[in-house]
Amino acid sequence: MSKHINNRSKTFMKEYSKAQLAYLAGMIDGEGTVTLTKTSSESELRLPRLGVASTSKELVEYLENTFGGTISSKKTYEDHHKKSFCWMARYNKCLELLKAVLPYLRENSKKRRARLLVNHYKDITPRNGKYTDKQKERKLKFQKHFFHPDQFQNWNQS
Numbered sequence: 001m002s003k004h005i006n007n008r009s010k011t012f013m014k015e016y017s018k019a020q021l022a023y024l025a026g027m028i029d030g031e032g033t034v035t036l037t038k039t040s041s042e043s044e045l046r047l048p049r050l051g052v053a054s055t056s057k058e059l060v061e062y063l064e065n066t067f068g069g070t071i072s073s074k075k076t077y078e079d080h081h082k083k084s085f086c087w088m089a090r091y092n093k094c095l096e097l098l099k100a101v102l103p104y105l106r107e108n109s110k111k112r113r114a115r116l117l118v119n120h121y122k123d124i125t126p127r128n129g130k131y132t133d134k135q136k137e138r139k140l141k142f143q144k145h146f147f148h149p150d151q152f153q154n155w156n157q158s
Helices: 018-031 057-067 091-104 108-124 133-147
Strands: 032-038 046-054 070-074 084-090
Touching: 018 032, 018 046, 018 057, 018 091, 032 108, 032 133, 046 057, 046 091, 057 070, 057 084, 084 091, 091 108, 108 133
Parallel strands: none
Antiparallel strands: 032 046, 046 084, 070 084
């Protein structure tokens, strides 16, 4: 088992086995998403989110019980569609888990996004949530690079 430490707050996170982390990485690679989501329709700034969608409630409950986070059910639009669920981890929990699973991720675009979030997100996000114009501009450039890496390669330059 390995301990994962949140360096910013110096708090110890839950311990996960290598097998648990590798399993989560496989789920992220196969059925997951590493993204930034808006907190409201008015906000341009986004927060990190990790999610795994599945029609297996047992699977998403395992993820919730093992790694924390929340479960939501997805709306079915057709009678023949199975009910599906989504396990999600947001902000600090998302960053903690991404840091822990990064060595196990294999899918290149998800690994790239995870690396960006782990290595840069806290640095471009003020703890109090209050941005100067320059900080906000940098965060928006980061977000553009996150979603469109080929178009916004120099986001981190002043």
